[in-house]
Amino acid sequence: MRLYIAPRAPNPRRVQMFIAEKGITGIPEVAVDLNAQEHRSEAFRARSPLAKVPALELPDGRVLTETRAICTWIEGRWPEPDLMGRTGEERAFIEMADRRIEWYFMLPMAQCIRHTHPGLAPLEQPQFPDFGASQRDKALDTARWLDAELQRQPWVAGERFSIADITAFCTVEFARLARFKPADEGLGALQAWRDRVAERASARV
Amino acid sequence: MRLYIAPRAPNPRRVQMFIAEKGITGIPEVAVDLNAQEHRSEAFRARSPLAKVPALELPDGRVLTETRAICTWIEGRWPEPDLMGRTGEERAFIEMADRRIEWYFMLPMAQCIRHTHPGLAPLEQPQFPDFGASQRDKALDTARWLDAELQRQPWVAGERFSIADITAFCTVEFARLARFKPADEGLGALQAWRDRVAERASARV
Known part of the structure; x- marks a missing residue:
């Protein structure tokens, strides 16, 4: 598992805070340099086709993008403490x-x-x-x-x-x-x- | 229960389609006239404080806004057919x-x-x-x-x-x-x- 982030950008930070609130540790972070247009590179688009960060590479190799969708996946795998509601x-x-x-x-x-x-x-x-x-x-x-x-x-x-x-x-x-x-x-x-x-x-x- | 919509606006239509896909009938619809600024009236803002349609008035009188959040509530109450995923x-x-x-x-x-x-x-x-x-x-x-x-x-x-x-x-x-x-x-x-x-x-x- 691997989380692609961009320092100072608000959306990756949302996922990082969500992970920290859960007390999850050990997910490696990879910084993407937005000013250098690294998110638009072919290599990054192979993972995130719309050139968006954050992106979470799952254990099976699939890549999930969209801040809130990533949080939904994390909440499913680590339900406690619940941050998105139980019912x-x-x-x-x-x-x-x-x-x-x-x-x-x-x-x-x-x-x-x-x-x-x-x-x-x-x-x-x-x-x-x-x-x-x-x-x-x-x-x-x-x-x-x-x-x-x-x-x-x-x-x-x-x-x-x-x-x-x-x-x-x-x-x-x-x-x-x-x-x-x-x-x-x-x-x-x-x-x-x-x-x-x-x-x-x-x-x- | 009551669904506030605006004819021809795309977001209310999303909820209407979602309800139709579920086969749910009998939720009364109330049209809000956007061109006449009815969504910004005090009466409507009492239900939807940010003046947004669609809005779903729940059986207990609370009002839920935001297209996707309304769909989440409907999916919880009528799970079949599932349109948002089970796991x-x-x-x-x-x-x-x-x-x-x-x-x-x-x-x-x-x-x-x-x-x-x-x-x-x-x-x-x-x-x-x-x-x-x-x-x-x-x-x-x-x-x-x-x-x-x-x-x-x-x-x-x-x-x-x-x-x-x-x-x-x-x-x-x-x-x-x-x-x-x-x-x-x-x-x-x-x-x-x-x-x-x-x-x-x-x-x-």
Whole structure:
């Protein structure tokens, strides 16, 4: 088994945190250099045809891509502690929370960064800076909604830590590249939650 | 139980097809008028705080949003025929296929349409037509990859019909608004697969 990652990219970090929360050790990591376009090389595409990281090479040689699908596979093999829900009902509500973060917070924040940050130009061509800037506002709308959620409940999906917290944490940390810090936007509950997650051992991956 | 939908929008249609494939009947549908901004009304936001359709009001009054999370809940309650995989491993590979379609085919195609189609201006503000046009090429890249997949395997996730076929079919149908037709792009396997799915009873929802 082997996990292909890219240092500083938020999606590989989600899988790395997920693995750390499970207490799994011993999966070798292989760094892929995105700025050198290594993910688009023929060798890497033989494993990940759409040139995406993270990618998990399974013991039987098959390669699984897509952050959340990799986590589903890991959860099936190492069910404890459960991070995605045990019953169909629990899984559905955690998936809802995770997707709200992915689609309305992580995606617009990533689009803002990819279309406005000079350092991301090798990855996003063509860049549309005006579009990117407009997406920061959409991400902020979701951050405000998330702050209100975290005023009433301790974790993103409700009463317990889940994959949705990992997705949100990796988004907030990546969002520093767009000069986003919850406290600066008056989002005290989001900042307090972020600081609580940052103390977990898994946040140090 | 009650399903909030929006006629002609691809995401509610995914849930409607999923329900039809299961043979479930009797869930009342409530149409939400997106052009009249009904999804942003206070009444609808009380159910779906991020103003998204589809939304499924559960028997206990809670409301579940996010297409795939709604499908996860339905699959838990009506497991047959299974469309998302039975084991953790099967679920992971089907989720991978579904997400590849969602993120690299449906998303860029929807962004193309939302940023370039005058009829979508009420839903996407501000529109960035150049950005939108650039996303059509990204969607086409994925369509070409999908065509190659469908030359080797009958269904999007492999040997059997799954939620990934529903996501891909609803994308191809919606993509007509961007004047996309697989046959016109020389994507014969994708066109043949589309025509096969169109014959299923669930495609008539």
